[in-house]
Amino acid sequence: MMDKGFNWMAGGPQGSGVDTAANIFGRAxxxxxxxxxxxxxxxSNIKGLHSYFHLRVSSSEVSANVNDVxxxxxxxxxxxxxxxxxxxxxxxxxxxxxxxxxxxxxIPTLPLEFKSIFQEFLKENGIGDSLADLLxxxxxxxxxxxxxxxxxxLKQIANKLGIEKLSKITRMINVxxxxxxxxxxxxxxxLVEKAIKDVFGEKPKIVExxxxxxxxxxxxxxxxxxxxxNYRLPEIAVNEERIFLSGNQAVAIGKxxxxxxxxxxxxxxxxxxxxxxxxxxxxxxxKVPGIEAGVxxxxxxxxxxxxxxxxxxxxxxxxxxxSTSGPGFSLMVEGLSWAGNNEVPVxxxxxxxxxxxxxxxxxxxxxxxxxxxxxxxxxxxRIVLASGDIRECxxxxxxAFNYAERFQLPVIHLIDKALAxxxxxxxxxxxxxxxxxRGEIFDEKMLEGREYKRFAFTESGVSPRVLLGTRNGVxxxxxxxxxEYGHISEESHNRTRMMDxxxxxxxxxxxxxxxxxxxxxxxxxxxxxxxxxxGSPKGAIIEALNELSKEAxxxxxxxxxxxxxxxxEPIQEILQKAERIIDVEMNYSGQIGGIIMEETGIPMxxxxxxxxxxxxxxxxxxNALKLVLTGKAPKRQxxxxxx
Amino acid sequence: MALKWQDFKxxxxxxxxxxxxxxxxLAALQMALAELGLEPHRVVLxxxxxxxxxxxxxxxxxxxxxxxxxxxPFAQGIKIANPDLEVIAIGGDGDGLGIGIGHLVNAGRxxxxxxxxxxxxxxxxxxxxxxxxxxxxxxxxxxxxxPNINEAINPLTIALAAGYTxxxxxxxxxxxxxxxxxxxxxxxxxxxxxxxxQPCPTYNDINTKEWYAGEDRIDPKTGKPTPRLYKLEEVSxxxxxxxxxxDFGKKIVAMEKARECGDKIPIGVxxxxxxxxxxxxxxxxxxxxxxxxxxxxxxxxxxxxxxxTDVDVFFKELKVT
Numbered sequence: 001m002m003d004k005g006f007n008w009m010a011g012g013p014q015g016s017g018v019d020t021a022a023n024i025f026g027r028a029x030x031x032x033x034x035x036x037x038x039x040x041x042x043x044s045n046i047k048g049l050h051s052y053f054h055l056r057v058s059s060s061e062v063s064a065n066v067n068d069v070x071x072x073x074x075x076x077x078x079x080x081x082x083x084x085x086x087x088x089x090x091x092x093x094x095x096x097x098x099x100x101x102x103x104x105x106x107i108p109t110l111p112l113e114f115k116s117i118f119q120e121f122l123k124e125n126g127i128g129d130s131l132a133d134l135l136x137x138x139x140x141x142x143x144x145x146x147x148x149x150x151x152x153x154l155k156q157i158a159n160k161l162g163i164e165k166l167s168k169i170t171r172m173i174n175v176x177x178x179x180x181x182x183x184x185x186x187x188x189x190x191l192v193e194k195a196i197k198d199v200f201g202e203k204p205k206i207v208e209x210x211x212x213x214x215x216x217x218x219x220x221x222x223x224x225x226x227x228x229x230n231y232r233l234p235e236i237a238v239n240e241e242r243i244f245l246s247g248n249q250a251v252a253i254g255k256x257x258x259x260x261x262x263x264x265x266x267x268x269x270x271x272x273x274x275x276x277x278x279x280x281x282x283x284x285x286x287k288v289p290g291i292e293a294g295v296x297x298x299x300x301x302x303x304x305x306x307x308x309x310x311x312x313x314x315x316x317x318x319x320x321x322x323s324t325s326g327p328g329f330s331l332m333v334e335g336l337s338w339a340g341n342n343e344v345p346v347x348x349x350x351x352x353x354x355x356x357x358x359x360x361x362x363x364x365x366x367x368x369x370x371x372x373x374x375x376x377x378x379x380x381x382r383i384v385l386a387s388g389d390i391r392e393c394x395x396x397x398x399x400a401f402n403y404a405e406r407f408q409l410p411v412i413h414l415i416d417k418a419l420a421x422x423x424x425x426x427x428x429x430x431x432x433x434x435x436x437x438r439g440e441i442f443d444e445k446m447l448e449g450r451e452y453k454r455f456a457f458t459e460s461g462v463s464p465r466v467l468l469g470t471r472n473g474v475x476x477x478x479x480x481x482x483x484e485y486g487h488i489s490e491e492s493h494n495r496t497r498m499m500d501x502x503x504x505x506x507x508x509x510x511x512x513x514x515x516x517x518x519x520x521x522x523x524x525x526x527x528x529x530x531x532x533x534x535g536s537p538k539g540a541i542i543e544a545l546n547e548l549s550k551e552a553x554x555x556x557x558x559x560x561x562x563x564x565x566x567x568x569e570p571i572q573e574i575l576q577k578a579e580r581i582i583d584v585e586m587n588y589s590g591q592i593g594g595i596i597m598e599e600t601g602i603p604m605x606x607x608x609x610x611x612x613x614x615x616x617x618x619x620x621x622x623n624a625l626k627l628v629l630t631g632k633a634p635k636r637q638x639x640x641x642x643x
Numbered sequence: 644m645a646l647k648w649q650d651f652k653x654x655x656x657x658x659x660x661x662x663x664x665x666x667x668x669l670a671a672l673q674m675a676l677a678e679l680g681l682e683p684h685r686v687v688l689x690x691x692x693x694x695x696x697x698x699x700x701x702x703x704x705x706x707x708x709x710x711x712x713x714x715x716p717f718a719q720g721i722k723i724a725n726p727d728l729e730v731i732a733i734g735g736d737g738d739g740l741g742i743g744i745g746h747l748v749n750a751g752r753x754x755x756x757x758x759x760x761x762x763x764x765x766x767x768x769x770x771x772x773x774x775x776x777x778x779x780x781x782x783x784x785x786x787x788x789x790p791n792i793n794e795a796i797n798p799l800t801i802a803l804a805a806g807y808t809x810x811x812x813x814x815x816x817x818x819x820x821x822x823x824x825x826x827x828x829x830x831x832x833x834x835x836x837x838x839x840x841q842p843c844p845t846y847n848d849i850n851t852k853e854w855y856a857g858e859d860r861i862d863p864k865t866g867k868p869t870p871r872l873y874k875l876e877e878v879s880x881x882x883x884x885x886x887x888x889x890d891f892g893k894k895i896v897a898m899e900k901a902r903e904c905g906d907k908i909p910i911g912v913x914x915x916x917x918x919x920x921x922x923x924x925x926x927x928x929x930x931x932x933x934x935x936x937x938x939x940x941x942x943x944x945x946x947x948x949x950x951x952t953d954v955d956v957f958f959k960e961l962k963v964t
Contacts, residue, residue, distance in 0.1 A: 027963055241958075261724070284953070284956075287952075288942075294941075301745055301746065301748075312689075312716065313724035317725065318724040319943065431954065436944035467939060475705060479692070487653075488697070
């Protein structure tokens with residue numbers, strides 16, 4: 001069976017430091033040479049509702065969750081209730097001793113639809129109504145329960161530091177659970193201390209308090225429970241540089257490396273973190289002494305302004321982008337159409353989340369592929385890129401600008417909540433191969449004595465660009481159909497030629513962008529069974545594929561990274577040889593499958609879909625694929641894992 | 644060599660209705676650009692949708708004819724990327740005060756150094772004469788089937804409340820006066836709004852050229868019409884804020900003045916304040932080299948197409964081993 005690694009989950013009310021705990025835990029593991037993949041789940045709420053972080057730790061690279069929880073660090077009773085079913089036998093629950101008497105069905109933040117299901121579960125299993133009763137049940141399933149006197153430990157800290165009010169330090173329950181976790185795991189405490197220092201960096205007082213909390217909790221676990229828990233987290237020596245980052249951060253760094261100098265945004269989950277991260281680093285370093293660089297990050301009044309300001313900035317010559325998710329992109333659509341008509345090199349980073357409407361604002365989904373491909377009135381060329389993992393987010397952020405400027409069209413970089421808010425360990429991204437291609441731009445010298453036409457008809461459909469403000473290069477743009485000069489034209493022959501010119505750029509894209517930037521293929525070449533997917537399921541699919549290949553199934557995985565224009569012929573070539581084609585994606589209808597069918601005529605034989613707002617895990621993809629491969633699957637399987 | 648207004652003329656046929664107020668506005672704009680000696684390549688005219696949206700095609704300077712209501716976002720994006728450009732936004736009353744009012748208000752909060760001209764004729768001309776946001780309640784202009792059911796909004800009081808630092812009104816057929824106002828607006832340091840009253844000879848049969856001229860109000864003594872417009876500079880009105888303490892008071896006075904309507908409509912500069920930092924100055928506070936090396940002019944790669952941005956700073960923060 002596959003190496004599942006060690007799976008740690010921290011959960012508690014929003015605002016209680018779950019993210020911070022996960023960041024400390026993940027970094028501490030990273031410092032010890034371990035690879036980490038961590039997924040953040042939270043409600044659309046500021047304080048009080050349940051949030052959790054599911055971390056997988058392994059000695060080799062991990063890129064998805066599995067269904068298991070080996071250790072649940074619960075800040076509150078609700079976390080136990082919500083996740084108890086995920087804990088494996090021999091796994092552990094770290095729980096607050098003072099909360100054992102809590103009546104489960106009276107927890108106010110548990111929604112009614114959850115309670116009614118859970119009530120059935122309690123009844124069926126003959127479990128009483130308190131948390132203690134539930135934990136007794138868990139013990140019968142060989143789950144270790146570690147009851148920690150959080151309040152006692154906090155009192156010890158308060159006494160040592162001379163703090164009078166306990167309420168001032170209750171927030172440190174998060175670090176207490178980390179201390180207990182690592183104490184149980186027998187992990188090098190020095191690495192955890194380093195993580196605390198790095199995370200709380202600039203606040204020495206907070207660092208001191210948390211180091212003390214760590215020590216007290218770590219010792220408490222070692223002295224009281226460690227013999228009851230078998231799993232030990234090793235420390236591995238590594239001699240390469242690694243980073244631990246989220247998709248939001250990877251996009252942000254890719255953008256500035258790729259030369260983004262204007263970023264506009266209107267606050268929206270899960271996109272806004274990217275813009276704020278760039279803004280926090282607005283003055284950039286350069287490799288050339290004396291050359292200064294900085295990004296203007298600009299919060300607009302709405303997404304309509306965001307896209308149109310970015311387009312304006314692009315016309316003036318800056319590499320410009322905006323970031324949003326579904327509701328915001330809906331507002332941008334008219335601006336997208338203008339950018340298409342006026343051949344504006346603008347980049348839209350589109351973080352999908354559960355939709356329609358406000359949908360699941362903080363949850364995952366891949367609902368918007370067709371929307372991204374078709375949005376906008378009229379026909380105009382665009383590129384839609386879909387990154388499959390955090391590393392690709394980084395490189396595609398650069399590619400997006402290169403395509404936008406070379407082919408003079410809007411580029412939509414499709415990401416999703418699972419990529420945005422998950423964090424993963426990687427060797428430092430290699431940037432020596434990264435290039436910047438700005439396309440053909442006329443400067444004032446090239447324009448001297450020449451009559452400039454912004455939309456001159458050309459073979460490739462791409463007309464050399466002039467940046468606003470260039471001497472000798474006065475020019476016009478119009479959202480109306482226009483002639484070569486950019487002046488309004490309703491002439492029928494001009495319309496045909498201008499449409500042809502613009503649309504021809506798609507052929508140029510198909511010809512000039514290397515296939516390695518459009519498609520990835522994993523597994524057995526010429527396999528009998530081919531998985532087709534796009535975006536964030538990639539990690540779980542590859543892990544499942546590796547496992548199934550060991551079991552001698554003939555399996556390949558075609559990941560589509562440029563979804564528009566779709567690399568039709570290469571896809572056709574790969575798929576027409578397959579006996580079974582399995583479409584795996586996070587939406588209801590199987591959107592990429594539908595697009596492939598439209599473009600190639602090749603139908604999907606099986607669908608593995610999920611739309612409950614939680615990303616696919618390796619476990620469930622493995623199980624679903626195995627059903628297909630053993631001939632036991634229905635044509636359409638719907639996955640449901642995740643609290 | 645000094646520029647002439649003809650230097651700002653293009654060969655594109657001007658397709659406005661005969662007698663349209665836009666002719667006066669176009670001429671005033673071309674004269675203002677010429678008299679200020681602005682080089683055409685440094686000027687960017689950004690226009691919205693409607694009859695006014697066509698202005699850039701008739702002016703030999705960069706023209707960006709955008710979407711309905713979105714003149715200000717495009718104009719601000721251009722200005723952010725390259726503050727060296729002279730950006731002039733042009734839109735109708737429906738464009739700026741109807742579909743685009745959110746942008747109009749929010750632009751005031753930023754005070755970018757751009758000029759915004761609103762062609763204000765009370766109707767949506769290109770869609771054949773519907774009521775615009777500046778048409779008074781109860782008026783029934785020619786093409787609408789029933790009298791206007793909405794109150795009118797006043798562009799000047801909105802601009803004053805939103806934070807515009809130069810607020811003026813002018814009249815399309817007083818080209819010389821309008822030209823001077825445009826020149827002042829362009830030279831103003833900060834965001835300038837000019838509400839330009841403009842007859843629509845085709846669809847606004849109430850606020851006509853004759854109405855503005857007061858041809859229905861013959862002075863019995865002279866036998867001449869009594870114009871409805873008067874100039875603020877002729878009544879010794881002082882719009883300039885000289886220290887921030889008098890700012891609020893001057894704004895209130897300007898708002899009072901802006902509300903005058905009916906038979907006595909003031910035109911001229913209502914408010915001018917150069918003491919509020921522009922958006923470009925605010926960015927410079929954060930990015931000191933912004934003006935000399937703005938986003939549009941930054942070098943982003945070297946001769947071998949390699950990026951020159953050094954992202955090691957980011958990686959260092961994220962490093963775990």
